[in-house]
Structures are given as structure tokens and as C-alpha cells.
Amino acid sequence: LYHPAISEPSVAVHPNKQALLTFWHAVSVDCPENVQLAVANQRLTKHIAFNYILADHEDGEVVAYNRAMLPPYYALLRLCCRRSSAFARSLAQHQNIHWAFRNIAPHAHLYPGAADELLRLARILAARGGSTGNNGSTSSGNNSGNGASSGSESADGREAAAFRRSTLSAYLQGEHIGLNGRTCWTTLISAFCTLVENEDDRLYVVYNGGLQMTFEALHSLHAVYVEGGGAGGSAGAIRAELTAALRWARALCRTLRTRRDAKEARALLLACKDWPECARRLLTMLNLHHRHNHLRDAALGVLREVVLIGGGAALGALVPLAAGAQCGARARHPHVCARAGDKHDARDKRDLRDKHRLAAAYRPYHKFIGMYAQYFNDLWELYHPAISEPSVAVHPNKQALLTFWHAVSVDCPENVQLAVANQRLTKHIAFNYILADHEDGEVVAYNRAMLPPYYALLRLCCRRSSAFARSLAQHQNIHWAFRNIAPHAHLYPGAADELLRLARILAARGGSTGNNGSTSSGNNSGNGASSGSESADGREAAAFRRSTLSAYLQGEHIGLNGRTCWTTLISAFCTLVENEDDRLYVVYNGGLQMTFEALHSLHAVYVEGGGAGGSAGAIRAELTAALRWARALCRTLRTRRDAKEARALLLACKDWPECARRLLTMLNLHHRHNHLRDAALGEMSFECNTRKLAGSTAALTTLIASFNVPDKVFDSFKGIYLPDKLFCFHRSEDCL
Structure with a gap:
């Protein structure tokens, strides 16, 4: 019924052929007796491979027919090969099988079932004679490092090696184009796992466009994985294929680096047009979640090999990509980056956790520069x-x-x-x-x-x-x-x-x-000059x-x-002002006026915010620091200069009356903010002591105005103490 009636070119597309092959495969699965019956028939073993297949990939009817007929046909051949090594040997050399690997296998997107069965068949045909070496090298313990087969290798082994090379050629250059790595990554990875056994095979893959195909596969797998969010039912399968593709890319690059001189290896790598885009995507993988360390490590391995081969040229190309990948990671996780970068929220456990997560995310970039x-x-x-x-x-x-x-x-x-x-x-x-x-x-x-x-x-x-x-x-x-x-x-x-x-x-x-902020301690060098023994x-x-x-x-x-820049001003004072000479220098160069401006703005921000909210603690801390610096500057001015000069310098600060008014309102803050009241009171005391009568008169005028004229801005700030109870003479006798 089958040969020659329906296996000839005149019956390329016929439902009877499909029905007979499907039936034949069905009665052979899990029935070794029927398989043995087939391989014992010499006419069958001689002619079963002569099945005319029409490979018109543009004709929808032909594609649909082949998609249904070819899987059971190749599965039947696989069962026979498994049963008979003689049949496998003859099939491995048959022209129709090589035609199938060149014309069907590269089109896995059209014939997924047939491509899968061909791969399973190739696994059997390529395994005859055993592997040439478990370590992936053609030599072990001898000097034949060029990968040539040893003279004692079996005939089956030589035939299997020839089959692997021929089939690899079909996948890489079938119909002059080979597999499409962007769409058939599963077939490509499976073909490498099946047909690549040693370094010679890997070099053959590189020289025949396999590295470029691998980069294409990585490009598509990364896109699918990222667009899917790394979750969902198929995420595990995609992640496994992505990991396998990364390992093959690393293996190919390593072989290229170790088996060829630097100049030739660099030229072959840079000839792969997709390597910069692939590198960019690999760099973004360094920011994957900590649960996927194996993916990060695999991506890091490929990047290391790329730089080791490409040298300074590759590193120079990767630098802007690495910076862009980091920025992209921050854009994808703004909530993590924002909280982790906020100093004032770092006390919160969640924000500290985010800080550690962010640090862990960028740590692989440090490892990237092992070279x-x-x-x-x-x-x-x-x-x-x-x-x-x-x-x-x-x-x-x-x-x-x-x-x-x-x-x-x-x-x-x-x-x-x-x-x-x-x-x-x-x-x-x-x-x-x-x-x-x-x-x-x-x-x-x-x-x-x-x-x-x-x-x-x-x-x-x-x-x-x-x-x-x-x-x-x-x-x-x-x-x-x-x-x-x-x-x-x-x-x-x-x-x-x-x-x-x-x-x-x-x-x-x-x-x-x-340590005490003074240049002198127990000696007479009170002018702040550096001692002769200073280093x-x-x-x-x-x-x-x-x-x-x-x-x-x-x-x-x-x-x-x-x-506007009170935080920078306060930090600059804390960093650069160490002694009284420094504080005098600040006063003589407008630093006291800047401090009054900072107090003005900080007080306004604190009052308008109601003294509460997420940022109130930070503003309160900066307000307290500004008050202490204002007090320190005024104290130094009063103690290190005569009264007339000190008064002139203070009154030259144009913002001091408004600053004083705001400081007086702070004397009535809620009892929980005693440190703010004390800081404001200390500053007012030094101002009045410096200005003497003029300062005290201005302070009393401001006090009377604030007591008698209701101020809606500060109404919400008034605590349980009335002004006359708080600003009493025994607390403020130095000031008044």
C-alpha cells in the first residue's frame, strides 16, 4: 500500500499517505514486536526513507498537510533506529534524511512537531559510537589538541561525528539561511544540545553564523521574559530556555577566545551585528530579582567573555550601555529607588529593606569589571x-x-x-x-x-x-x-x-x-593661629x-x-567651620545674614506644614541646627569683638527684625518641642545682649505686637502655655 504506490513524487500530498503513516506509527508505539517486524523486512529498511515530501513553505495547503503527516513519519523512523543500529547507520547516510534536516528542521515555526521529531531522531543518530569526550574536548590526556579524531575511534563514532557536522550545517545554513534564532530559539538550543559535543563543533558553529543566531535567540527570549514580567504559567519554561541560551553563548565565546588568536576572535565577535543590542539586554538582566541569581550569573558570564574577546573596543561600547541599563532599572522600579534614596525615611524598616534590595540589584555591575x-x-x-x-x-x-x-x-x-x-x-x-x-x-x-x-x-x-x-x-x-x-x-x-x-x-x-571648636585650649594662642608644630x-x-x-x-x-539652600548651608558649616576664627570669617563674609535667611524659610516651611507630617521631623532637625549655628555665630561675635563693632555687624544683617519676630513666636511652641524653644530663646538672648538697648526695645515691641494682634498663621501652633506664662522674667532676665 505504501511503496511504491503512495511514496512516489506523484503522490506528494495525499490523505491516504498521512492515514497509513499515522496508523503505522500508532501500532508501533509501545509495541517492540511490531517495530522488530518492520526492521527485519529488508524491502522496508531499504525503501522506507524514500518518501517524497513536497516542501512548499508558501502554500498553506501543503504546509498543513506536512504538519500532520511528517511527525508520525519521523517518529516511526526514530522507533526503527532505536531498535536496529544497522538501520540507524544506513538512515544516517540517506539523502532524504539530510534533505529533511536542510528543508524541514530550519522551519520549526511552520512544522513544530516534525522539527521536534527530527531532533529526537538526530539525538539517536548522533549518539552512535559514544561521545568523543565527556569534557567537551576532542582530546584527553594526549597531544592531539586540534580536535582530530583518534585512529582508534570506532567506525560508528566516525559516522556519528560526520552526521553531527552535516546536520549542524543544515541547521546553520539550511536553504542558505539556516534557523531563524528570533523565532526558533527552542529548536536552536535543542540542536546545539544534541549535535555539539566538543570544541571543534563549537568552533564550526561560530564560523557558520551560530553565534549570531544565539544572540538573536537571546534578544527574543529576553523580550518575551521581560514583557511577561518574569511571571505566569510559561515563565518557568522561558526562564529555562533563556538560561540555556546564555550558557551556549558563553560556551561559544569561551571556545572562540581560547582556540583562536585575539585579533581573529575579536573580528568574528564584532562581525555579529546583534551583539551590542544583545549586550544591552544582558546588562539589564544584572538587575533581575535576587531569586534569579542563576540568570544574573549566566548573563555576567557572557558579558565577561564579550569583553575579554573584544578588549577595549567592546568595553568602550558597553560603558554607555551599562549606564543606560542602570537608568532603565531605576525607571522600572521608581518606588524602590525613591524610598531607598530618601535619607529621612531610612529609619523605616521597609525603606531599609529597599535600600538593601537596590544595593543587591547593582552589585553585579561591580562583578562585571572582573576584567x-x-x-x-x-x-x-x-x-x-x-x-x-x-x-x-x-x-x-x-x-x-x-x-x-x-x-x-x-x-x-x-x-x-x-x-x-x-x-x-x-x-x-x-x-x-x-x-x-x-x-x-x-x-x-x-x-x-x-x-x-x-x-x-x-x-x-x-x-x-x-x-x-x-x-x-x-x-x-x-x-x-x-x-x-x-x-x-x-x-x-x-x-x-x-x-x-x-x-x-x-x-x-x-x-x-x-574638639571644642576653639583653636586654643589651655594656652595663650587665643587668636586661632596655627601652632608651629601643626602638621x-x-x-x-x-x-x-x-x-x-x-x-x-x-x-x-x-x-x-x-x-532655598539651607540644607547645603548648614552642611557646609558643619563640615568647614571648626573654630572661632572660622566662625568670625563666616560672620565677616555674610554668613550670619545667610543663616537668618535660612531661619526665615525653615520657620515658614515648618509653620505652614503645621509641624506635622512625614517631613516635619527633617525640617525640625534642620531648624534646630540653623538655630544653633545662629547662636554660635552671635556668641563668637559678642565674645571676640568689642560691643560697638559687634552691634554694627549684627544690625547690618537686613533680615534680623523679621527673623527675631519668628523666633519670638517659637517661644510658644508646644511643650513637646522644648529643644526648639530653648534654641530660639538662646538665640534671642545673644541678639539682645549684642544689641543692648536697641535690641531689647525691638524685642519688647515685637512681643507686645504678637500678644495684642491675633496672628492666624501661628494660631494652630500655640500650645498649652500662654505667652505671659512662658516668657516670664525669671526665664528671660538676661534678655530683658
Whole structure:
């Protein structure tokens, strides 16, 4: 019935052929007697493979017919091969089987069942004679490292190896195109698992476009996995295939790197047109949830091999991609990033948990630079002088490189040590041209993104090397930054914060001049001059503090704006003011006026917020700090200068009357805020003692006005104490 009646070309598409083959397969499954009956018939074993198949992939009717007829046909051949090695040997060399692997198997999207059965058949045909080596190499314990088959290899083994190579060729170049990795990734991975046994096979795959196909498969698998959110019923299967594809990509790259010279390996890798997009997707996988460590590790392995093969060129291409992947991860998890970046909410357990999650998410980026040392000079040459010169003031590659460089240095002291040990870097890294056009929105946005990682990288290097910190403290570009960037904390909050943290390190060198904030302790050097025995580091640190204070107070001829940048102002004082000479310098250079401006704004924000809410604690802490600094500055002014000069300097602060009015209202705060009342009372006491009669008269005038005229703004703030009970003479005799 079958041969030659319906196996000839004249009966390419006929339902009887499909029915007979389906029946034949059905009666052979789980019935070895029927299979033995088939393989014992010489006419059958000789002619069963001569089944004419019409492979017209554009004809829907033919495709539907083949989709139904081919799976039972190839399954029947597989059962016969399993039963008879002689039949398997003859089938492996049959032209129609090779035709099937070239014309049916690459079209797994059209014939999924047939492609699967062909793979199962290939597994049997390729396994004859055993594997050439369990370690994936063609040689073991001998000098035949070129992968050639040994002379003692069995005939079956040689035939199986020839079959594997021929079938691999069909999958890679069938119909001149091979498999489509973007749609047939399952078939591609299964074909590699079935047909690739040693390094020679892997090299053959690379030379015949298999690496490009693997990158295509990774591209599609990543898209499916990410778009599906990594969850759902099919997520486990997709994750398994993605892991397998990553392992094959790593194995192919490793073989290419170890079996070919660097120049040829680099050329073959860079010839794969999809590798940059694939690398970008792999970089985003470093941010996957901690439960999927195996995926992160597999992606990291591929990236390492890519960089080891591509060298500086690959690393340079990956730097902007790595920065973009980090930004993309933050965009995908804004709630985690926002809470983890909020200092004031860090006390909450949930926010601390998010901080740890975020740190764990970015930790693989640090591991990515295991090869950082090997290509450090290449990375440096990408930066200097290529993109650190004035001609490249605003360029995304500079931002990407600095962001990446900072990312691989955080929590990795080895990479920081590598940087500070390089004399070229320590000499030139501070020469980064920065365009400070505060009116240009594009430039401001660029600096807001580029400057924080740059200054953070400098901070890490200073913490690692005191010699680098000493040279950086005297560098003109750092002084320029404190004069042109730090005073504009409202435009560059991240950069201003990093500059303060950098200043804290540079100002701390040589140790503090005194823990009590005074330059003298038990001696007569009360003028604050440095003692002759002070170390060189201490003198340089003092000079740096004074210079940086000048930048904050008079940067770009205006200094900080106390009404908007009170946090930066208070932090600058805490970092740079160490003794009474420093406080006097602050007063003489407008720092007291800035402090009054900060108090004005902080009081307004605190009162308008009702003293409650999520941010009230932070505002209250900053208000308390500002009050203490105002009191310290006034005390130093009163004790270190004569009364007339001190009064003139204080009255020259134009905002002091409004500040005094707001301080007086704080004397009536709720009893739970005693520290705020005491701080305000202390400040009022020093103001009145400094201004004497004029100050006391102004204070009494303000008191009378606030008692007699209802102030709706402060009504909600009044506590259980009436003003006349709180502001009593025995508490305020020094003031009144």
C-alpha cells in the first residue's frame, strides 16, 4: 500500500499517505514486536526513507498537510533506529534524511512537531559510537589538541561525528539561511544540545553564523521574559530556555577566545551585528530579582567573555550601555529607588529593606569589571584626552563613562586602588572640562546627571589615597567647582551633596584643630593661629576649609542662597567651620545674614506644614541646627569683638527684625518641642545682649505686637502655655 504506490513524487500530498503513516506509527508505539517486524523486512529498511515530501513553505495547503503527516513519519523512523543500529547507520547516510534536516528542521515555526521529531531522531543518530569526550574536548590526556579524531575511534563514532557536522550545517545554513534564532530559539538550543559535543563543533558553529543566531535567540527570549514580567504559567519554561541560551553563548565565546588568536576572535565577535543590542539586554538582566541569581550569573558570564574577546573596543561600547541599563532599572522600579534614596525615611524598616534590595540589584555591575584591571588603560584612554577636553563639554559618552566608572568602584576597593595607583589618572582626572551655563536648560540637565558620579569617584579615590587627596585639595578645578557648582545647590542637588562629602574628606586631613571648636585650649594662642608644630596636612586642610568657605559665602560674587539652600548651608558649616576664627570669617563674609535667611524659610516651611507630617521631623532637625549655628555665630561675635563693632555687624544683617519676630513666636511652641524653644530663646538672648538697648526695645515691641494682634498663621501652633506664662522674667532676665 505504501511503496511504491503512495511514496512516489506523484503522490506528494495525499490523505491516504498521512492515514497509513499515522496508523503505522500508532501500532508501533509501545509495541517492540511490531517495530522488530518492520526492521527485519529488508524491502522496508531499504525503501522506507524514500518518501517524497513536497516542501512548499508558501502554500498553506501543503504546509498543513506536512504538519500532520511528517511527525508520525519521523517518529516511526526514530522507533526503527532505536531498535536496529544497522538501520540507524544506513538512515544516517540517506539523502532524504539530510534533505529533511536542510528543508524541514530550519522551519520549526511552520512544522513544530516534525522539527521536534527530527531532533529526537538526530539525538539517536548522533549518539552512535559514544561521545568523543565527556569534557567537551576532542582530546584527553594526549597531544592531539586540534580536535582530530583518534585512529582508534570506532567506525560508528566516525559516522556519528560526520552526521553531527552535516546536520549542524543544515541547521546553520539550511536553504542558505539556516534557523531563524528570533523565532526558533527552542529548536536552536535543542540542536546545539544534541549535535555539539566538543570544541571543534563549537568552533564550526561560530564560523557558520551560530553565534549570531544565539544572540538573536537571546534578544527574543529576553523580550518575551521581560514583557511577561518574569511571571505566569510559561515563565518557568522561558526562564529555562533563556538560561540555556546564555550558557551556549558563553560556551561559544569561551571556545572562540581560547582556540583562536585575539585579533581573529575579536573580528568574528564584532562581525555579529546583534551583539551590542544583545549586550544591552544582558546588562539589564544584572538587575533581575535576587531569586534569579542563576540568570544574573549566566548573563555576567557572557558579558565577561564579550569583553575579554573584544578588549577595549567592546568595553568602550558597553560603558554607555551599562549606564543606560542602570537608568532603565531605576525607571522600572521608581518606588524602590525613591524610598531607598530618601535619607529621612531610612529609619523605616521597609525603606531599609529597599535600600538593601537596590544595593543587591547593582552589585553585579561591580562583578562585571572582573576584567577591569586588564583593560584599565583602554578605559582611561577613552576618557582622557578624548572626552575630557573643552570640545566635549556636553556629551552623553562622558556621562556614561563616568557613571559606569563610579558604579564599578563603589564597594570595590580593588578597583579604586587600581585608579589611584595609576600616575596618569591621578595627574589628569581632575582636568574634566565642565560648562557651567546656569541659564541653559540642556546644560543644567546634563551637569545634574554627569557631575554626581564624577565627584563621587573623586571622593572614593581621596578616601583611598591621602596623596591624591592632598593634590586634589590644591587643584584649580576643584576650587572652581566649589565656587561655581556648590553655591547652586537648587540646580545641582546631587553634585552639591557630593561636593560636600568630598570637602568633608579634604577638610579632615591632619586631624581637627580642636574638639571644642576653639583653636586654643589651655594656652595663650587665643587668636586661632596655627601652632608651629601643626602638621603640613593640617595646615593644608585649614587652608582648604577657608578657601571652600569663601566659595560657599561668595561664590560667583553672591554665595549660597540661604532661603532655598539651607540644607547645603548648614552642611557646609558643619563640615568647614571648626573654630572661632572660622566662625568670625563666616560672620565677616555674610554668613550670619545667610543663616537668618535660612531661619526665615525653615520657620515658614515648618509653620505652614503645621509641624506635622512625614517631613516635619527633617525640617525640625534642620531648624534646630540653623538655630544653633545662629547662636554660635552671635556668641563668637559678642565674645571676640568689642560691643560697638559687634552691634554694627549684627544690625547690618537686613533680615534680623523679621527673623527675631519668628523666633519670638517659637517661644510658644508646644511643650513637646522644648529643644526648639530653648534654641530660639538662646538665640534671642545673644541678639539682645549684642544689641543692648536697641535690641531689647525691638524685642519688647515685637512681643507686645504678637500678644495684642491675633496672628492666624501661628494660631494652630500655640500650645498649652500662654505667652505671659512662658516668657516670664525669671526665664528671660538676661534678655530683658
